Amino acid sequence: MNLLYKFIGKILFICLFSFHAFAGDHCENSFxxxxxxxxxxxxxxxxxxxxxxxxxxxxxxxxxxxxxRLLRIREFRPDFDNKKAYEVWLIKRQxxxxxxxxxxxxxxxxxxxxGKGFSFLVRHKMESRRVPSWINSIELFNNNPEVQQQxxxxxxxxxxxxxxxxxGYLKWIKDRALVGLILKQEVSLLHPGVRGRRSLEDVIxxxxxxxxxxxxxxxxxxxxxVMSLHKNERWMDVGAxxxxxxxxxxxVLHNSGRAxxxxxxxxxxxxxxxxxxxxxxxxxxxxxxxxxxxYPNRLPQSLSSKHEIWNDRxxxxxxxxxxxxxxxxxxxxxxxxxxxxxxxSVINKYMSILNEGxxxxxVYNDDTIVRLExxxxxxxxxxxxxxxxxxxxxxxxxxxxxxDSSLESEAEYNRNRYMWIRNVSGKSVELPDLVQVGFGxxxxxxRRVFRPSSDIRxxx
Numbered sequence: 001m002n003l004l005y006k007f008i009g010k011i012l013f014i015c016l017f018s019f020h021a022f023a024g025d026h027c028e029n030s031f032x033x034x035x036x037x038x039x040x041x042x043x044x045x046x047x048x049x050x051x052x053x054x055x056x057x058x059x060x061x062x063x064x065x066x067x068x069r070l071l072r073i074r075e076f077r078p079d080f081d082n083k084k085a086y087e088v089w090l091i092k093r094q095x096x097x098x099x100x101x102x103x104x105x106x107x108x109x110x111x112x113x114x115g116k117g118f119s120f121l122v123r124h125k126m127e128s129r130r131v132p133s134w135i136n137s138i139e140l141f142n143n144n145p146e147v148q149q150q151x152x153x154x155x156x157x158x159x160x161x162x163x164x165x166x167x168g169y170l171k172w173i174k175d176r177a178l179v180g181l182i183l184k185q186e187v188s189l190l191h192p193g194v195r196g197r198r199s200l201e202d203v204i205x206x207x208x209x210x211x212x213x214x215x216x217x218x219x220x221x222x223x224x225x226v227m228s229l230h231k232n233e234r235w236m237d238v239g240a241x242x243x244x245x246x247x248x249x250x251x252v253l254h255n256s257g258r259a260x261x262x263x264x265x266x267x268x269x270x271x272x273x274x275x276x277x278x279x280x281x282x283x284x285x286x287x288x289x290x291x292x293x294x295y296p297n298r299l300p301q302s303l304s305s306k307h308e309i310w311n312d313r314x315x316x317x318x319x320x321x322x323x324x325x326x327x328x329x330x331x332x333x334x335x336x337x338x339x340x341x342x343x344x345s346v347i348n349k350y351m352s353i354l355n356e357g358x359x360x361x362x363v364y365n366d367d368t369i370v371r372l373e374x375x376x377x378x379x380x381x382x383x384x385x386x387x388x389x390x391x392x393x394x395x396x397x398x399x400x401x402x403x404d405s406s407l408e409s410e411a412e413y414n415r416n417r418y419m420w421i422r423n424v425s426g427k428s429v430e431l432p433d434l435v436q437v438g439f440g441x442x443x444x445x446x447r448r449v450f451r452p453s454s455d456i457r458x459x460x
Contacts, residue, residue: 056108056124064126068105080105080133091162103167104129107137130168152438163455165437173436177341200248203333206363207418209396221420225329225359226253229264233355236267236327239335243268243309247299250306260302267327268309269318316349326355333363343368343379343450344431351423351430360421363398367447368417370434372455379450380419383431390429395419 056064071077077100078085093099107129113121131137131151139147155169204220226249229235237246246266253263299307310318315336330350332338337346343364350360370382377385380395398416423429434450 054122060108060124060126064106064108067126071100071102071105075100077105083132083134086132087158087161090166091164094162094164099167102128104132107133110138130172132166156438159437170435170437173438174341177339177436198333199244200252203245203363206333206398206416207361207420208398222331222361223249223252225361226264229328231262231264232325233328234265234267234325235329235331236269236323237331237333237335238269238315239332239339243270243307244298245331245333246307250299250303254303260306263303263306264328265325266307267323268307268311269313269315270309270311271314316345320353323353326353326358328355328358330354330358330360332361334365337362338364338368341436342434344383344434347383347421348430351421352428354423356426358422361418362421363416363418365448366397366417369447369449371437371449371451376449378417380417383421387429387431390423390425390427392422392424393419 068080072079078089080086090099090103093103105128106126108124109127111123111125113123129137131140132154135151135154136144136147140151155166159165200223204222207221226235235246235249237243246268250263250266254260330353332346332350337343340346347360347362354360364379366378368379369376370379372382380393383391384393396418398418433453435453436448437451438447438449
């Protein structure tokens with residue numbers, strides 16, 4: 001009998017060892033091997049970078065495999081890599097309201113720290129997958145544009161099938177937009193509006209549908225509103241760059257003969273977060289380097305009391321009670337509206353602080369789209385559709401122009417869009433929230449795509 005027990009024990013040990021090795025090898029093959037950083041140095045130099053990335057150990061991969069296997073057994077999940085079967089299962093869980101805590105199981109994340117000299121120390125930890133196993137999560141979070149497009153395409157297709165967004169998708173989109181706000185090189189690509197100083201001369205055409213000379217300052221729509229402001233009223237500009245627009249407006253009014261006491265107040269809100277803020281407001285690691293954004297006041301001392309700058313606070317975090325006097329004119333020229341992952345909330349904030357009879361002017365990219373069940377609408381049409389009886393919107397194609405343009409030909413104008421918004425109801429008006437679900441190019445056109453939040457049943 002003892003011999004039989006020993007024989008059975010040996011057989012079980014051999015089976016367990018074989019399965020452990022098979023599981024490790026299978027899981028290792030199912031992961032995309034991290035790319036080793038290449039250098040243009042000589043061979044000796046390249047060898048110093050050889051430790052940039054290392055593969056997880058077979059023990060770690062086997063632990064991962066066992067963890068995901070137990071999830072499949074315990075919750076009757078299909079194979080994580082079987083895309084169609086897993087989508088069907090996940091949709092059913094979502095419809096039943098029984099979405100699991102870790103829908104896509106677990107994955108391995110590399111944690112890289114600086115070692116001595118050129119060496120890097122790499123350790124691995126298991127964490128919940130934020131994306132399906134058939135999407136390369138390493139490349140996705142390394143900002144590989146092809147993988148990002150693959151993920152967004154899958155998420156939109158999944159939405160059409162399920163009417164649910166995958167867990168973590170909306171948070172990932174929000175983080176991408178926030179980092180785009182902070183990383184200026186990304187913002188310049190995502191929001192091709194007026195660049196440079198954003199002076200009055202640069203932006204007066206942004207609210208026009210017909211071509212004018214830059215010298216036609218007083219006949220522009222923008223300056224018509226500015227000229228109508230009285231001494232106790234306020235013009236607020238959001239995302240003002242270096243504040244040149246408001247300063248130029250004050251100087252134009254003063255040079256036209258208006259006394260200092262008769263010039264309206266101006267307020268520039270231009271939150272410039274430091275890179276150190278990224279970790280606080282997103283889940284993405286902070287990049288290296290901390291830039292400084294300090295804009296000098298170009299106004300003479302006699303006029304500087306008319307101009308105020310709030311440069312260190314997000315507009316949505318400022319209580320409405322602090323806007324005294326309330327702005328009678330609000331302008332947003334490729335500003336907060338163009339950066340926000342919820343442009344409807346930006347309009348809501350503007351309307352909540354706008355003085356009675358005031359007007360909001362917004363210049364933005366033409367391809368800001370709201371996607372409904374069976375159609376896509378430009379954002380201004382969506383606003384008119386849901387609040388047309390309460391909000392008056394004058395809109396048109398904008399002749400926004402690049403600061404470097406010589407204005408010698410019509411082709412040098414950038415076609416964007418503007419809208420002037422008024423609250424004609426005299427009552428509190430609020431738009432439903434929008435959620436950004438994608439951005440990028442379609443047929444060579446830049447697009448930001450939103451859905452109403454009420455259309456999203458599984459927003460994390």
